[in-house]
Amino acid sequence: MKSGIKVCLIALSVAFSVIDSQATAAQSAGKAQAETKAVTAPAAKSTAAPEKSDSGKVSINTASAEELARAMNGVGLKKAQAIVSYREEYGPFKTLDDLRQVPGMGGALVERNLPHLML
Structure with missing residues (x-):
């Protein structure tokens, strides 16, 4: 045993x-x-849109999914692709808070990343 x-x-x-x-x-x-x-x-990287502006922020209206994933805390490639898909379907974001409308992007995640983002 x-x-x-x-x-x-x-x-x-x-x-x-x-x-x-x-x-x-x-x-x-x-x-x-x-x-x-x-x-x-x-x-x-494409030369059409710079990855970051002079202020070090990434544009949610022009950045690629890879650029968004690199710049945003807690956002991987899948969520970044969801941001790009939402932007392609509904047009450019009008405010940074519009990111909350993207599936998988909660309020806390958006708030945490506001210092890294611009329109």
Whole structure:
């Protein structure tokens, strides 16, 4: 009986260590991929609209999803794409508070990012 429990515990510890090492490897790969995108993104950037203005703010009416994701705290590429899609469907934002109308953008998230944004 005791040996069966020991075998189960050993099997569980091995399984968890494999899962942990896979998660660590995936996390490292994700970081490396993000760093690669950050390094290569400026070369692929369009010259039509600057990423940031002189004040360091990003325009919610002209920035790409990638630019919005980089500039906004708590906003990943998916939410940034939702902002761009909303803008394409309904036209340019009239106020920064109009971001609250974008699915997934709550009031707290908009408030947190106001210092980084402009029209």
